[in-house]
Amino acid sequence: MLTTEWIISFLAFAFSMAISPGPNNLMVMAASSNFGLARTLPHMFGIWIGFFGLLVLTSLGVGSVVKNVPEVYTVMKVLGALYLLYLGVRIAMADNAIESKEARPFTVVEAAGFQLVNPKGWLMALGTASTFAPQGTDPLNYALVAGGFFTLVNIISNGLWALLGRGIAQLLGTPARRRIFNLSMATLLFISIYFIIV
Template sequence: MLPIELLTAFFVTAILLGITPGPDNIFVLTQSAVAGRRAGVAVTLGLLTGIFCHTVAVALGIAVIFQTSPVAFTALKIFGVGYLLYLAWGAFNAGDAKINGKSIQDISFFKLYRRGIIMNISNPKIAVFFLAFLPQFADPALGNIPGQILLLGTIFNIATLIVFMTICYLAGSIGDFLKSSDKAQTILNRIAGTVFVGLALKLAVTSNE
C-alpha cells in the first residue's frame, strides 16, 4: 500500500492537472454549454473510461508502443484529428434550428458517452503522458507495480471526476442562460466548432517526444 502522504500529494496534483485547461476539460465545457449538463455528464463518464483504459495500458506496458512507434502514434493521432474535425463539422452545421428542432439533447446518453471515450482514447499524447506521470508515484520497494499504477489511476479518475462535474454544472448553467436568446444556440455551436478545430490542430502538431 502506498503511503497516505504520497496518495494525498498525488490527488492534489491530479486536481491541479484537471483544472489546467486541456482537451478533455475544454471538451466537457463546450458539450455542457451547448447541450446541457446531461451531455456533460455523459462525455465526462466517457472521458473517465478513456483515462482508465490509458491507466491499464500503462500498467500492462502497452503505452510504450505509442512512445516508441511513430507509426502507431501517428495512426491514432490521425484518427483523433479526423474525429474532432467531424465533431466541428457537425457543430458548424447545427445552426439555431437546434433550439426548437431535433437537438443534441436528443442524442442518446450512450452515444454521448461513446463520444467521450473516443475523444480520450484517440489522443496518443495522453497515453505517453500517463506512461511518464504515473510511475513517478509508484514505489518498486512495495512490489506489485501494476497494482500501484491501477490504484493511482483510480485516484486520478476520482480527482478528474470532481473537476469535470464542477465544470459540467457551471457550463450547463451558463448554457441554460444563453439559450434564452434565439441566436444563442447558433453562437454556442460556432464556439464549439471552433474549439473542436483548435483541438484538432493542437493534436495534429503533437509528437511522441
C-alpha cells in the same frame, strides 16, 4: 506506495492535467450548455471509464509501445486530430441543438472509445504510468490505485466544466447567441488540434 508526499504530488499533477482545457472538457462544457447537465452525464461517465481503462493499459505496458515506437504515436495523433476535426464541425453546425431530435451528447461508449484516440488523454496516462509508479510496484495494483485517484479528479474537473456550461446556457437565450457559443467552442477545439499536432 501511498505516502503523503506521493498522494499530494500525484493529485497536484492529476488535477493540473485534468482541469486544463482540452477536448474532453470543451466537449463536456458544450454538451452541458446545449443539452443540460443530466443529458451530459453519460458523456462524463464514458470519459471516466475510458480514461481509467487507458491508464490500466499504459501501466501494464502498452504505454511503452506508444513511447518507443514513434510511428504508433504519430498515427494516434493523426486519428485523434481527424476525429476532433469531425467533432468541431459537428459542434459548429449545431443549430439550436436543444430542439433537434438528431443532436445529442456522446453516449458512455462513444466517450469511452474517444479516449483511445485522445492525444491529451494518452499524454496524461503516459505521464502517470512513467513518472509516478514507484520502483518495484505491481503494475496492476498501481494502475488501480492511480486510476481511482484520477477518476476522482476527473469527476471534479468534468463536473466543474459541465457546471460552467450549464451557467453559460442561461446566457444563451437566443438562437444567435447559441450559434456564436457553438462556433466559439468549435474554434477552441480546432485550436487544441494545432497544439496536439505540434
